[in-house]
Amino acid sequence: MGKTVLILGGGTGGVVAANVLRKTLGREHRVVLVDRKENHEFYSPIPFLLVNQRRPQQLTRKLSRLGRKGIDFWQAEVRSVNPARSQVETDRGTIDYDYLIISLGAEHRPENLPGFQEGAYNVYSLSGASRLSRRLQQFSGGRIVIFISSIPFVCPSAAYEIAFLLDEYLRKKGLRHRTELSLITPERSPEPLAGPLVGARLRRDLARRYIKLTTEAKVLSLENGRLKLDQGEVEGDLFIGVPPHRGPSALESSGLTGEGGWIEVDPHTLATRVENIFGVGDATAIRLPVMQTWAPKSGIFAHYQAEVAARNIALLLSGKKPHHRFTGKGL
Numbered sequence: 001m002g003k004t005v006l007i008l009g010g011g012t013g014g015v016v017a018a019n020v021l022r023k024t025l026g027r028e029h030r031v032v033l034v035d036r037k038e039n040h041e042f043y044s045p046i047p048f049l050l051v052n053q054r055r056p057q058q059l060t061r062k063l064s065r066l067g068r069k070g071i072d073f074w075q076a077e078v079r080s081v082n083p084a085r086s087q088v089e090t091d092r093g094t095i096d097y098d099y100l101i102i103s104l105g106a107e108h109r110p111e112n113l114p115g116f117q118e119g120a121y122n123v124y125s126l127s128g129a130s131r132l133s134r135r136l137q138q139f140s141g142g143r144i145v146i147f148i149s150s151i152p153f154v155c156p157s158a159a160y161e162i163a164f165l166l167d168e169y170l171r172k173k174g175l176r177h178r179t180e181l182s183l184i185t186p187e188r189s190p191e192p193l194a195g196p197l198v199g200a201r202l203r204r205d206l207a208r209r210y211i212k213l214t215t216e217a218k219v220l221s222l223e224n225g226r227l228k229l230d231q232g233e234v235e236g237d238l239f240i241g242v243p244p245h246r247g248p249s250a251l252e253s254s255g256l257t258g259e260g261g262w263i264e265v266d267p268h269t270l271a272t273r274v275e276n277i278f279g280v281g282d283a284t285a286i287r288l289p290v291m292q293t294w295a296p297k298s299g300i301f302a303h304y305q306a307e308v309a310a311r312n313i314a315l316l317l318s319g320k321k322p323h324h325r326f327t328g329k330g331l
Helices: 012-024 046-050 063-069 126-137 158-172 196-208 299-317
Strands: 004-008 030-035 039-041 060-062 072-075 078-082 087-090 093-096 099-102 142-148 179-184 211-214 219-223 226-229 232-235 238-242 277-279
Touching: 004 012, 012 030, 012 063, 012 099, 012 299, 030 063, 046 126, 046 158, 060 063, 063 072, 099 299, 142 158, 158 179, 158 196, 158 211, 158 238, 196 211, 277 299
Parallel strands: 004 030, 004 099, 030 072, 099 277, 142 179, 142 238, 179 211
Antiparallel strands: 039 060, 078 087, 087 093, 219 226, 226 232
């Protein structure tokens, strides 16, 4: 008798898991993907959207196209997960599963930082990035402040990519000499997990382009054109923000999460504390033993984690012992 593998989330991890499962499982088994949006949104190129090197329609694909491969797509909002009953509750009804992969990503909580919603552009959404792109076309000079609200956050390199792309964009428009660019982060160094050599190189490159860097800064609020930090204030004319993040709210009563609402998983198998449930991508919390910090939340890690979880499920369904392990590929 066929089994149902249910995947929550249509981002990078969810789509990769669905494709791998459909290729490796017999047709007697059902693969179902659930997402509240009708489109898969590919976030990695968003910085290029800001400077008119990409268009929004280039970054999306309809998730219903997965049906051509034999993957069932449900457009529905996940409300809760009940591991005891092997069920997921959505706004379209209840779905039973035999195996579950959770790839719901990180939730943006701009409301958790006073003034963010009113005063900053959220570049971690297509709508926010599109609005900022239009604003930049009208920009004639001033103070641009890029800030990271808190740790952890997804795509650790994005803020730095945006800073460098804006520097180039403004130079081409002849506006760089009329613009102050600054980047504020709670990190102790740029890209700390990439190591001190990368951090030092980034500091030099930012300084060479006259982009002011402030590290180890706790952002408190944004009001009246002032970003308040624990170490003073920064005035700006245009604020570009990475919002506070948190784990998926739909998992709050699932018993699968820990600090910050992130799913606790085995760092190698991506298995949760509940049998037959796996977590991949930004929704998970993986502690790095060497630096005693969290592994980066990035699409490249979600991709390879999804492959591991999907291939191990396929082995289990074929009666074999799972042996695939996530080793940090993508770092």
